[in-house]
Amino acid sequence: MGDLTSEIDELLPLTPTVLHILLALADQERHGYGIMQEVTAMTQNQVRMGPGTLYGSIKRMLKANLIEESDERPDPELDDERRRYYRLTVLGRRVLAAEARRLSALVLVARTKCILGGTEAV
């Protein structure tokens, strides 16, 4: 347990790209293009990754054991079998949760310092 906690701590804070990819995979497994579309939708077009950035990050996230390849196909008939699907690992989910808590604490600080003003609904 202690080892896992320190492993998670070492990975934080996440880079924006890694955070967005983990968030995109939080609810279901997706292929590269699916991740890209989900990130664009989540951020209302504000974050746009290039193919090189996406697969470079995926490569390093696989190595860090944050995500893994999935053999399952959500719909094999409709999908190109050359596509690779990715899903979160246990470590990836815990790292994402830890990062979300860290960011949430930061937002709380921003609220107490009235940075967000009155426009933000609590």
Place this chain on the structure above:
Amino acid sequence: MSHTPPFNVLSAAERLYHILLFVYPATHRREYGPLLAQLFRDLCRDSYRQRGFVGLVRLWSYVLTDTVVTAAVEHFYALQEGGQIMTRRQHWMILSLAGLPLELGMLLFIINPVFMGQMLTPNAAQPIGWLMTAAVFILVGTTYVVQRRIIVLSQLSDSSSQAVCGRASRIAWTVLLGPFRSIALNGHRGKGFLFACSILLLVLPAALLVFVGPAIVTVLKAGLYP
């Protein structure tokens, strides 16, 4: 607005992207090349459907930047991970990349006064002079920013750098040398090589000022610049 992408436009774009993929290291290309190509194909279709040719142009503009930056990053990771000995081709490619701001700066600073001095009248030269000066700054600045990003990214897994450089001098060395530092850390060249590169990087701009300076002064005196 929805466009149906013509087959030849998409296949030409895909072929171009396939060629572009050769800037990545061979190992990365073998593993991720087909996935990158497929992703690009999907992006092409979407961009064309949404905005037609304008969409394709916009897609290419960010795909080009993305590919150049990430290819350089992948080359550094490849060198750092395996502790591989670089091939001669890789060595020259990195040297050329590292020297790009200087090369561009030299080229444009030389071309600028010569071109304006011989080809243009003083009045007509004014807007072109500004444009060319702006081009110099934009090109050199952009290349510098890209290079800085590469350096920062290449440092992520670089623990051995502490052994070579002390904390204080490390920043200066990084700013000055950038990619040269990685070459030395991978055992391809020693500290002597780094020292030679740093001298070169300091001496060249100075030499540039000495030689190009008078030309700029002449141009200024001639009133070619506003």
